[in-house]
Amino acid sequence: MELLSVIVPCYNEEENIFDFYNELMKNEQFFEKRGLEIEILYIDDGSKDKTADKVKELNARDPRAHLLSFSRNFGKEAAIYAGLKTAKGAYAVMMDADLQDPPSLLPEMFQYIDEGYDSVATRRVTRKGEPVIRSWFARLFYKIMNRISRTEIVDGARDYRLMKRNVVDAILSITEYNRFTKGIFGWVGYETKWLEYENIERKKGETKWSFWKLFLYSLDGVTAFSTVPLAIASIMGVLFCGFAFLFIIVIIVRKLIFGDPTSGWPSLVCIISLVSGVQLFCLGIVGQYLAKTYMEVKKRPIYLIKEEI
Incomplete structure (x- = not known):
């Protein structure tokens, strides 16, 4: 008998x-x-409702259901890492509790594992039920990421993924604090089969991902798997220095030939404002990378456990 670990962040x-x-x-x-054989690992990410109590009730009915409860909300990335670290199975699969990841796909996923794939991942081919603006930004994010990063991140990719033990161990070997799991999956490589399915709306409860949270999450992805924004900041600096140098030459030549003093303080204010804005933008890019470095060097734990059953 082989063990399958089902990891369910909650x-x-x-x-x-x-x-x-x-x-x-x-x-x-x-x-x-x-x-x-299966073990179901419910990772309670600091829930404020009765999620932990419900898992305890389930555990009383079926000992295969386990609870790992955090001391506070550390985020889904931490929950995924904790689940993978706790999993003991020869296989591990991650699924959301809201049933947007259909368990009915598991038999088909194991078919591809038997064919020799190291992991079987899923992606949504539609975003039915999502706000249009949110879907548009999501697609834009994947396009940008695949242009600026060498790590492939598939459009519509879900965290719903079945993996062999060697893939799990490879992911666990990446112990960085600022985690972007979708990128980590692509970075570790291995033979992966992609299954496509139409988006399934959650039946109960509300999504925990607001537009702002998704935006911050996308920034984590960009800074974790690409240094192109730093190169863009450098290029913009060079371009504006060149523009300023040419503008100085034009002013000097104009003064020598026409004797016309430089006028137009409103335009000067606009130029200063523009250049200042670019400087702050570039400084913000550098600050994002510096902040990530700051969090990494402090070596804080990715999560803290309050209760385990």
Whole structure:
């Protein structure tokens, strides 16, 4: 018998704990037929509702359901890392508790594992149910990332992924504090099969990802897997220095030939404001990388455990 670790990050998902379990257990016959034992690792990311209590109730019914509860909200990236670190199985699969990651895909995913793939990942081919502006920015992010980074990040990629033990160990070897798992998956490589499916809206509860949180998350991805923004800041600095030098020459020549003093303080104010804005923008880019470095060198733990069952 081989062990399959099912990792389920949770934040305020009390309504979905039992629903997810029931949906997963529809594959029980497949698990038995393939010779798989399972452990279900619910990672409670500092929930403010009764998520932990619901998992405890489930554990009383089925000891295969385990709880790992954080001392506070550390974020989904920390929950994923904790789940992978706790997982003992020869295989590990990550799934959201809101059932947007259909457990019914597991039999097909194992078929590709048997064919020799190291991992099987999923991606959404539609974004039905999402606000249009949010979908547009999401697609734009993936386009930009794949242009400025050598690490491939597939458009619509979900965290729903089945992995062999060697892939899990490779991911765990990356112990950086500022984690962007979608990029880490691509960086470690290995043979990956992509499964496509249409977007499934969550049945209960509300999404925890606001537009602002997604924007900050995208910045984490850019700074974690590309240094192109730093190069852009340098190029803009060179261009504006060249522009300023040419402008000085034009003013000197104009004065010598026409004797016309330089006038137009409003235009001067606009130019100063523009250049100052560019400087602050470039300084902000450098600050983002410096902030990430600052967090890394402090060596704080990625998460802290309050309770484990």
